[in-house]
Amino acid sequence: MRIIGLLIVIAFGSLLRYGVFFFPEWGDPASPPSLHVSPHYIEEAIAETAVPNLVTAVLADYRGYDTMFETTVIFAAGLACFMLLRVLQRQVPECRLYRHIPTGITLRIEKGGKLPTESGSFERIDSNWVPHDLIIKSTSRFITPFLQIFALYVIAHGHHSPGGGFQGGVILGAAVIMYAISYDLRRSIQRIGEQATAVLGSAGVLIYAGTGALCMVLGAAFLDYGALAGLLGVDPVMARSHGMLIVEIGVGIAVSAVMVWIYYNLSSAGRHDEGL
Amino acid sequence: MNILVGFLLVIGLFFFTGGAVGILRMPDFYTRLHPAGKLDTMGQLMAMGAMALYVVGLDLSLASVLTGLKILLISVLVFITSPTATHAIVDAGVRAGMEPWTKSETEDFRDLGA
Incomplete structure (x- = not known):
């Protein structure tokens, strides 16, 4: 079984390596992305989306389809941890x-x-x-509100400064994980239960995909936030900016919930009884 | 102003260097945490202070003073969290049964009443 696994890994690894030979040279100015895509993003992004942070504009709008599946991958990671580790029968x-x-x-x-x-x-x-551990508990109690506000800032301010749903979501999840470490796992699960993390994780992905589907219902392409202009009451350019904010919030919810979910399963070996 | 900023940066680098040397040269886990926790905190205080001074020194306005204050807030955060993290790591080391280094090898950790 192990040998088969090794052979599969080697086969796919060499296939990927073979594919890399067809890539353009690193930073090649004559490659198609440098010729067509990058100049368009750099020159038109602010006019088209009203988002000063180009990275966010590319990530959440121009390549929003890609990012939607990245969020799905994170949710799938949480789900995989649950499937592999969770022990559902109660053991004394x-x-x-x-x-x-x-x-x-x-x-x-x-x-x-x-x-x-x-x-x-x-x-x-x-x-x-x-x-x-009085010192650790009081410090974590003192730090947590600042951490959560900073996380919300990072999620909401991703358009104008480095940040976005993934980073802010991880910080928000870290606040809960810090609580679970400094107090104990059971108390954290009382506050944010396993069901809540699973529901929030899937709700985040649903917000993202639902925004895209809503654009489709309104007659535009999937994830073309310009179509939301009528609903949001702004012009289509601003609607793209707001659409990005909506999906970033979805990403933030999904990432933070899945981080906490993974922590619950990993730290207690799936028993949700005694943590780290 | 620039001289003061440079002076603070050099002092900060001195502490950072001391911390790095300490982490490499100290004999065991607990003593290594000592430079890692203390000297880094001091070094970053100096470096952040230098940066805040530099920002304020560029042009004295409300915006630059606010930026300087934000930089100093990072210092405050590290001042609170870094000793706590070191404390937690030491605690975990004691819990895991790691014995501190002694020069003579005769003293037993368990005799210390821990």
């Missing part, structure tokens, strides 16, 4: 640790023992991470 762990909050005494309960009632005075703690 070998032992659980509980901390009595008023006294700080730790209880160790073996498999089959009676668990403390879910009252306010006991909290479950991870078996491999026992200490009170």
